[in-house]
Amino acid sequence: MSKRNRTLDSFFGAPATKKPKPEEVKATEDDEQKAGHVSNEVSNHSTYPFPLPQLPPGIRETLNFIPASDGQTINDQPDLDLLYFQPYIPKEIVRELYEFFRRELFFYRVKYTIKRGPTETQINTPRYTTVFGLDETARFDENGEIIDAANGRPVPKGTYKCRPRPIPQCLQVLRELTQNATGCTFNFALVNYYSSGNDSISYHSDDERFLGVDPAIASFSLGAKRDFLLKHKPTAGKHESESKPLKFPLAPGDMVLMRGKTQSNWLHSIPKRKSGDADKGRINITLRRAMVKEGTENYYRYNVGEGEVYQWHPEKREMIPWKG
Ligand SMILES: O=C(O)CCC(=O)C(=O)O
Numbered sequence: 526m527s528k529r530n531r532t533l534d535s536f537f538g539a540p541a542t543k544k545p546k547p548e549e550v551k552a553t554e555d556d557e558q559k560a561g562h563v564s565n566e567v568s569n570h571s572t573y574p575f576p577l578p579q580l581p582p583g584i585r586e587t588l589n590f591i592p593a594s595d596g597q598t599i600n601d602q603p604d605l606d607l608l609y610f611q612p613y614i615p616k617e618i619v620r621e622l623y624e625f626f627r628r629e630l631f632f633y634r635v636k637y638t639i640k641r642g643p644t645e646t647q648i649n650t651p652r653y654t655t656v657f658g659l660d661e662t663a664r665f666d667e668n669g670e671i672i673d674a675a676n677g678r679p680v681p682k683g684t685y686k687c688r689p690r691p692i693p694q695c696l697q698v699l700r701e702l703t704q705n706a707t708g709c710t711f712n713f714a715l716v717n718y719y720s721s722g723n724d725s726i727s728y729h730s731d732d733e734r735f736l737g738v739d740p741a742i743a744s745f746s747l748g749a750k751r752d753f754l755l756k757h758k759p760t761a762g763k764h765e766s767e768s769k770p771l772k773f774p775l776a777p778g779d780m781v782l783m784r785g786k787t788q789s790n791w792l793h794s795i796p797k798r799k800s801g802d803a804d805k806g807r808i809n810i811t812l813r814r815a816m817v818k819e820g821t822e823n824y825y826r827y828n829v830g831e832g833e834v835y836q837w838h839p840e841k842r843e844m845i846p847w848k849g
């Protein structure tokens with residue numbers, strides 16, 4: 526591996542920073558905003574189109590206070606098991622964290638084709654997406670190389686069709702704190718950006734076999750409030766008629782931990798909405814744990830794809846193709 530590629534940043538071993546005094550934090554944030562970026566330290570990897578800044582120290586410190594409230598267990602419907610935090614992320618940093626992720630991450634607008642019998646249909650994913658992580662069978666070493674988790678040796682080239690990328694510091698912090706808060710383990714961060722009420726995700730369940738039995742998925746909301754709908758899957762049994770559809774108007778900072786039998790029995794969606802708050806944009810982050818390589822291939826195929834990279838344009842206030 527060339528020297529140039531040996532850029533996987535220090536987030537794996539980020540030095541503990543001393544707790545800054547409040548006025549120091551303030552000064553730093555002001556300077557950063559003037560400079561148009563938030564930290565000199567970046568996360569980088571040969572698969573990243575551009576480096577990603579690390580979280581501003583003020584946000585990083587305040588994140589230590591997650592969860593900002595106790596989760597409410599929602600399991601009063603057949604096969605449903607949710608833990609709903611309103612909010613999970615402290616109010617003081619919710620807006621800045623939203624703007625940070627929207628401004629700094631690279632996104633994709635994935636297109637793919639599906640074949641039903643002889644007919645091929647092109648699907649345009651109706652939202653911006655991006656993904657970071659690697660399934661349980663492998664890990665990144667400090668040089669950003671993919672290592673076989675079982676034998677510690679480099680995974681042979683071509684093992685993955687996709688190009689997996691490590692979780693950057695800004696999402697790694699959320700991952701680690703959430704693992705501590707929930708007792709769950711995650712190796713993937715998927716990000717959705719719903720740029721307007723026209724962006725959506727249709728009814729689905731995250732019940733792929735590569736997630737294992739009864740997966741736990743932590744789902745964070747930032748930005749505009751959007752309705753999160755759930756309904757029981759159609760079943761021959763009685764549960765569907767016993768259960769009623771649910772609607773949670775997810776607010777910025779909220780987190781829903783979906784667990785137990787939820788994915789195998791319930792569908793969820795973020796439906797399109799006409800104008801209103803939705804046009805301010807919403808970011809959703811999900812933390813998940815993929816057990817096998819197939820999970821890695823699937824997540825990069827459907828959340829990165831082969832298309833162009835988009836980045837938020839602060840003056841135009843929209844996603845525009847990244848010019849390199
Ligand atoms: O945006 C959300 O809250 C849900 C996203 C989701 O269900 C998914 O990415 O699988």
Ligand SMILES: [Fe+2]
Nearest residue numbers: 729730731793
């Ligand atoms: Fe989902």
